[in-house]
Amino acid sequence: MSEMLALDFMRNALLAALVVGLAAPMVGIFLVQRRLSLVGDGLGHVALAGVAIGVVTSTSPVWTALVAAVLAGVAIELIRVRGRTSGDVALALMFYGGIAAGVVIINKVDGAQTANLTGYLFGAITTTTTADVIVFAALSAVIVLVTVVLRQRFFAVAGDEEFARASGLPVLALNIVLAVLTAVTVVVAMRVIGLLLISALMIIPNAAAQQLSASFRAAGWWAAGIGVASSVGGVVTSYYADTASGGTIVLLAIALFAVAALAGTLRRAVAAARHRHAERHLHEHGPGCGHEAVAHGDHVDYLHDGHRHAAHEGHYDEHADHPPADADPGSGGVAGARAGRHTLGDREEVTR
Amino acid sequence: MSTDDATSPTVVDLRAASFGHHGRPVVTGIDLTVTRGEVLALLGPNGSGKTTLVTGLLGLSEHLGGTVEVLGTPLDRLRDRTRIGYVPQRHTLTGGVRATVSEIVSTGLLATRPWWRPAGRRDRDAVRRALETVGLADRARFDVDTLSGGQQRRVLIARALVAQPDVLVMDEPTAGVDHASQGVLAGVLHRLATSGTTMLVVTHELEALRGVVDRIVELDAGHLAFDGSPHGYAAHQAERARAAGRGAA
Incomplete structure (x- = not known):
């Protein structure tokens, strides 16, 4: 080096x-x-x-x-x-x-x-x-x-x-x-x-970033990172491998796109397998919908027949069926509104 | 909804107005006054010029004649275009890239601040309030791609509401939305109407807006064919049906 x-x-x-x-x-x-x-x-x-x-x-x-x-x-x-x-x-x-x-x-x-x-x-x-x-x-x-x-x-x-x-x-x-x-x-x-x-250098890093992010903001960061990695990485590679720098940069960007596409697919598959969908219902939860709203970390769950529904993509997830006050006696009565950590694990402790 | 002009009762005032595209008029001779707090449904068959009329108010189609005043200002001198909130007829929100609900809604505020100023706390609060109004606050950070058609329509409404316009212009807000989402959407419009929001709604589906609309304007072949209450419109339609029946017989 x-x-x-x-x-x-x-x-x-x-x-x-x-x-x-x-x-x-x-x-x-x-x-x-x-x-x-x-x-x-x-x-x-x-x-x-x-x-x-x-x-x-x-x-x-x-x-x-x-x-x-x-x-x-x-x-x-x-x-x-x-x-x-x-x-x-x-x-x-x-x-x-x-x-x-x-x-x-x-x-x-x-x-x-x-x-x-x-x-x-x-x-x-x-x-x-x-x-x-x-x-x-x-x-x-x-x-x-x-x-x-x-x-x-x-x-x-x-x-x-x-x-x-x-x-x-x-x-x-x-x-x-x-x-x-x-x-x-x-x-x-x-x-x-x-x-x-x-x-290629304007488009491919962005195509890769789209696989990894759910917001425009995050996609921008990913794309800049992938762009720098492929251009600098491509120049270094072309020095050691004695290849044309331009082509090497683009091939590296395409390789990173393939990795990103694979990572995105895997992540979605894992997320789908690890969380539980609520029963399908046409009703959409929202303010004044008749179901009690419970703050849960960074989002709101709705109490629906004793279990909690949280909006996720095009459906509702089952979240922990007991309000945090019951699940965690140490935190007292305000637990429902505390900024609890919301993890995938939450979704797993659902009992049918 | 804005406070400074809240005293002026007339929001939109058209006198013999005509609008069109490429110099060719599509709607002509429109006299129409919309007062604050009114919810007006604009009906008419396809091609009758409904969209040309409302996009004319937004400066998207050409104003070809007559006078058009918005909040007492002639249309071509209206500087702050965010006073008219626009909900376009779009079936999808997603372009070639991912974006979250709040990223889309906050674009409604861009024209309210100079180009060099980034969004501040007040802008973020406005986005949150607009999303609460349309009942999507819990989905603020969702990728818009994952929302249903009806929810995407509400994102568009929030984007128009976020700059606190004096009048909300909506093009077919309930079209192509399934029945359950149409109910939620009508609820949102009802909430806006009771809070005193002036609305001009282009629609084919009057049924979905029952109880929200308090005035109906019908366009036919580029001209006003009816202007009155929903009750009067029902009578007008019955009359027309009878006339058609006589004509056929």
């Missing part, structure tokens, strides 16, 4: 991987929510045209790619707003036009040697310079800051655009900010995993 860290380019590579692994899933979750998972891929295609312009004019390809991707991102939102069916075709023209122009221009300049092109398409992390890393870190910091501050607004607009507009949120402006963030993410990730694989 220390031998790897002694290498300048590996330190840069690891830092670049760290910031990309953190930023990409934070933006990607809103693309998943809007079911626009492949937009990042399209922006990557357009960014190649930007890179080509940078190569031709001998300016830094990072900045020309950024301009191209941001323009494309904004164009996508404006096309979506018009809601025409031809919008889909317009996107196809833009995406494939971008990548085709990029390939043609770069090959024209570089001649037969395609190392430069391959580097942009599939990532060339070890060629990342210290200056690059500083730019990537600054851009990533902007991405993280904006997504953290506007997180709830992006969530609201992606979840229900109609309601967001009715409540007075600036829907188009928020969508354009998100499109710009997506474009910036594409460019930051370009050197690390390549323009063709960028979308």
